[in-house]
Amino acid sequence: MGHERSEMDDPELQRMTARLEALASPQRLRIFRLLVEHEPEGLVSGGVAERLEQPHNAVSFHLKSLQHAGLVTVQREGRYQRYRADMPQVRGLLSYLTENCCGGTVSCGTAIPMLINPENSC
Numbered sequence: 001m002g003h004e005r006s007e008m009d010d011p012e013l014q015r016m017t018a019r020l021e022a023l024a025s026p027q028r029l030r031i032f033r034l035l036v037e038h039e040p041e042g043l044v045s046g047g048v049a050e051r052l053e054q055p056h057n058a059v060s061f062h063l064k065s066l067q068h069a070g071l072v073t074v075q076r077e078g079r080y081q082r083y084r085a086d087m088p089q090v091r092g093l094l095s096y097l098t099e100n101c102c103g104g105t106v107s108c109g110t111a112i113p114m115l116i117n118p119e120n121s122c
Contacts, residue, residue: 015070016096019089022069027054028062035072035085042084044077 023029031048043051049059063083066072070089075082 012096016093018069019071019093022065022071025062027058028066031059031062032066032071032085035083036090039085039087042082044080044082046080048083
């Protein structure tokens with residue numbers, strides 16, 4: 001009997017699971033959507049906290065979680081950190097979730113590429 005690869009040994013599955021888990025928090029989902037809205041400039045963490053009327057330390061915690069999951073990037077600007085949605089990673093997540101959509105039938109085959117095509121988005 002051959003060695004079957006377990007789900008725990010699949011690094012891509014682990015990455016995608018971590019990204020979905022990060023977005024499963026209502027606070028992190030709101031933060032992430034705000035960062036997507038402000039692409040490509042992104043926002044400093046204080047700007048995120050201000051717009052969402054949340055404490056800065058709580059927003060910083062959630063931003064770190066999103067960064068750890070690979071959904072946002074951070075760039076230091078003096079004493080501030082600017083966060084941006086990592087759109088190539090988001091497109092990769094959408095692609096992973098939809099790669100076998102509808103068994104490849106025409107019914108959804110035209111809509112999915114529009115979601116993940118870099119020329120049609122940020």
